[in-house]
Amino acid sequence: MKNFFISRLLQAIPTLFVIATLTFFMTRFAPGGPFDSDKAIPEEIKIKLQSHFGLNLPLFDQYLLYMKNLLAGDLGPSFKYVGWDVSELIQLAFPVSLSLGVSALLIALLIGLPAGMLAALRKNTWWDYLPMGIAMVGICLPSFVLGPILIMVFATKLKLLPALGWYSWTDLILPSLTLGLFYAAYVARLTRAGMLETLKQDYVRTARAKGASPGRVLVKHAMRGGLLPVVTYLGPAFAGLVSGSFIIESIFFIPGLGKFFVTAAFNRDYTVVLGTVLFYATLIIILNLLVDFLQAWLDPKAREQR
Numbered sequence: 001m002k003n004f005f006i007s008r009l010l011q012a013i014p015t016l017f018v019i020a021t022l023t024f025f026m027t028r029f030a031p032g033g034p035f036d037s038d039k040a041i042p043e044e045i046k047i048k049l050q051s052h053f054g055l056n057l058p059l060f061d062q063y064l065l066y067m068k069n070l071l072a073g074d075l076g077p078s079f080k081y082v083g084w085d086v087s088e089l090i091q092l093a094f095p096v097s098l099s100l101g102v103s104a105l106l107i108a109l110l111i112g113l114p115a116g117m118l119a120a121l122r123k124n125t126w127w128d129y130l131p132m133g134i135a136m137v138g139i140c141l142p143s144f145v146l147g148p149i150l151i152m153v154f155a156t157k158l159k160l161l162p163a164l165g166w167y168s169w170t171d172l173i174l175p176s177l178t179l180g181l182f183y184a185a186y187v188a189r190l191t192r193a194g195m196l197e198t199l200k201q202d203y204v205r206t207a208r209a210k211g212a213s214p215g216r217v218l219v220k221h222a223m224r225g226g227l228l229p230v231v232t233y234l235g236p237a238f239a240g241l242v243s244g245s246f247i248i249e250s251i252f253f254i255p256g257l258g259k260f261f262v263t264a265a266f267n268r269d270y271t272v273v274l275g276t277v278l279f280y281a282t283l284i285i286i287l288n289l290l291v292d293f294l295q296a297w298l299d300p301k302a303r304e305q306r
Helices: 001-031 043-052 061-069 086-121 127-141 143-157 169-199 202-209 214-224 230-241 246-251 257-267 270-298 301-305
Strands: none
Touching: 001 246, 001 270, 086 127, 086 169, 086 246, 086 257, 127 169, 143 246, 143 270, 169 202, 169 214, 169 230, 169 246, 214 230, 230 270, 246 257, 257 270, 257 301
């Protein structure tokens, strides 16, 4: 088990290297540059700016310089946010995206887990058809459609919640619901599938034969194995909730890291794009590693295989 996790950590190094390399050259090959849209800047000033940021060097020399700084832990300065380093921007914006992601994940679990368990325990009844039908609608309805619908209903019509901004805790409700309801649909279906498979196992039948109550059978025997598909999904799901909130942050005008990334992509702010991509790649690797730990804890067979 220990060797497995060490090998996974070692595999992360070349993975991040490949991601950094591909992202570097993709940003450079994209049309335009960080200072091309600044029409008011005289040409000689643009040349000095390019020289200051090393953009006048040959492309491969720029790559070597960036990788050298990256190995030293330096993500470089932003081209557009004057006086700010990329690491400072990430420290400023990521807590906003993290709070949004955590809130959305809690909503997804609080709705998805009970719905999936109920559907599994009442298979082929309305208690199964109704939540699974709603879950399918949730899967088919993209967040950029659901967000404006929630704004129209709860902010414009009912005037219960603020539509935009990031000033109080109430501003968190609508974007968290927009993200959380989408992922709750997947959690519900995965929970149902996992619970149905577990409820067929011999040890569950034995517990029932011994007279264990349905609640005890569910919590003590079936839940641990039945939630394995959900645990497997949680790593990439949480990373998606945090990093995939780009559209939501733009819709609700939330100053999170996703909004910085979108703005940087439009402005060709190379270092911010690179730093954000690497940060999210590292986050996904760490979360997937944590999922492996949880899987090994829930499933002894998986622990033995590793």
